Amino acid sequence: MLPVKSGPDLVAGALAADRLGAPSVVYFVLSAAAPLTVVAGVVTTAYAVTGITGLPIAFLVVGVVLAVFAVGYVAMARHMANAGAFYTYISRGLGRPAGIAAAWVALIAYNALQVGLYGAFGTAATPLLERWLGLTPPWWLVALVAWALVAVLGLMRVDVNGRLLAVLLTAEVAVILLFDFADLAHPAASGFSMETLSPGGLFAPGVGALLVIATLGFVGFESSVVFSEESREPRRTVPLATYSAVAIIAAVYALSSWAMTVATGPANIVAVANRDQADTIFKLAGAHLGDAVVDIARVLFVTSLFAAMISFHNTTARYFFALGRERVLPAVFGRTRARSGAPKAGSIAQSVFGLAVILVYAALGLDPLVQLFFYGGSFGGFGVLLLIFVTSVAVIVFFVREPGGETLARRVIAPVPAALALAVMVWLAVTNFAALLNVPESDPLTWILPGVYGVAAVIGVIWAFILRTGQPAVYSLVGMGAKAATAQDGI
Known part of the structure; x- marks a missing residue:
């Protein structure tokens, strides 16, 4: 294979370094988590689907598990700064075939999460346009506008994206906290209750689905490592951003889900969530704060979706880049724009896929909210949960072979219980997949x-063996990141 030549605006093998500080990485992570989207949609869905009121304590429990997982996760990040994250860690811990299988799963999961947001954006923005302009465009036309903006931003400097996310996320979290305090200040007739914060709320039939839904609310926290190559002082920035993100997500979600039950009464939250669905928080706020504040919040709900699109687009593009740089995908994916340092081919590929999905859903008349956003989010979130679990095992195996000066707590004491807890979560997700999608047990989607992830993993393993046989030099550098790009210049 000939070395990749740099064109006038392309540089192979390197992302732009020193662009992001810890706050910027936190903004990317929290934007992927989409706090207002989760509070408005996921929280109410959890109450409605499971009928269990222990969601606030579930968020805290899941937050603790993921924080413990993060101990080994960020310890591994100190040994390898690589935009491939899960792919890299699993390759280095469990072997190259497992790593390439994980890469295929990651690309599917993150693409599903990103494009699924277009369905929600089109659905949420259309009523606002109708109210303000008297126009009722089809959801897909609104989604295409968002798609075009994300496509352009994906090719710009990563710190430009970070500044935009900072503005959107700050406003988003501010309105969530305002709603929460209004709910707490106006308890239901049954009185101020902390019942839903009791650990006893987790001991109920169907709690598996509740824990899985709570786990999906955290999806995005793991992406801090994806930006390690572009971070200033990654050994400090990545751990700080990861722990901060998990703590903020757990606190905000637990507070918001609890505040709702205070405003409605714990005994009524399930009925209210079934009746009002994603409108629950807005109707509660309207009663306490007035219509003007609610209108602002609805706009921020739309910008929350937009911010999540930007974050997942950047994450997905960097996975393409990491695989292209190591020639697991065609070398064109391992190139960046000289002017911005953005992964050009990966960003364009993600945009092309998003465009295709929007057009197909529009042509077939499929439901953008249920069949694109809800199914896409659940499917993508499940894939990320699988990757987190496998990575937790990879961390343990890696540090058994290469302790690297890490403490016993980082190598064993934290990673082992985290892996066990995540194994339980994966089992709960599989056995409660019908509840996760809100479909009958007999539905083929369950x-x-x-099964898509199983097929993708098998294809990934087969591709790894093909590389090992046909391109052993490429295969030997899987998981090596920038070192692979340097070594392959002569291949």
């Missing part, structure tokens, strides 16, 4: 969607 086995088709999880």
Whole structure:
């Protein structure tokens, strides 16, 4: 294979370094988590689907598990700064075939999460346009506008994206906290209750689905490592951003889900969530704060979706880049724009896929909210949960072979219980997949969607063996990041 030549605006093998500080990485992570989207949609869905009121304590429990997982996760980040994250860690811990299988799963999961947001954006923005302009465009036309903006931003400097996310996320979290305090200041007739914060709320039939839904609310926290190559002082920035993100997400979600039950009364939250669905928080706020504040919040709900699109687009593009740089994908994916340092081919590929999905859903008349956003989010979130679990095992195996000066707590004491807890979460996700999608147990989607990841993993392993046989030099550098790009210049 000939070395990749740099064109006038392309540089192979390197992302722009020293662009992001810890706050910027936190903004990317929290934007992927989409706090207002989760509070408005995921929280109410959890109450409605499971009928269990222990969601606030579930968020805290899941936050603790993920914080413990993060101990080994960020310890591994100190040994390898690589935009491939899960792919890299699993390659280095469990072997190259497992790593390439994980890469295929990651690309599918993050693409599903990103494009699924277009369905929610089009659905949420259309009523606002109708109210303000008297126009009722189809959801897909609104989604295409968002798609074009994300496509352009994906090719710009990563710190420009970070500054935009900072503005959007700050406003988003501010309105969530305002709503929460209004709910707490106006308890239901049954009185101020902390019942839903009791650990006893987790001991109920169907709690598996509740824990899985709570786990999906955290999806995005793991992306801090994806930006390690572009971070200033990554050994400090990545751990700080990861722990901060997990703590903020757990606190905000637990507070918001609890505040709702205070405003409605714990005994009424399930009925209210079934009746009002994603409108629950807005109707509660309207009663306490007035219509003007609610209108602002609805706009921020739309910008929350937009911010999540930007974050997942950047994450997905960097996975393409990491695989292209190591020639696991065609070398064109391992190139960046000289002017911005953005992964050009990966960003364009993600945009092309998003455009295709929007057009197909529009042509077939499929439901953008349920069949694109809800199914896409659940499917993508499940894939990320699988990757987190496998990575937790990879961390343990890696540090058994290469302690690297890390403490016993970082190598064993934290990673082992985290892996066990995550194994339980994966099992709960598989056995409660019908509840996760809110479909009957007999629905084919309950086995088709999880099966996609199994097929992708098998294809990834087969591709790894093909590389090992046909391109051993490429295979030997899987998981090596920038070192692979340097070594392959002569291949």
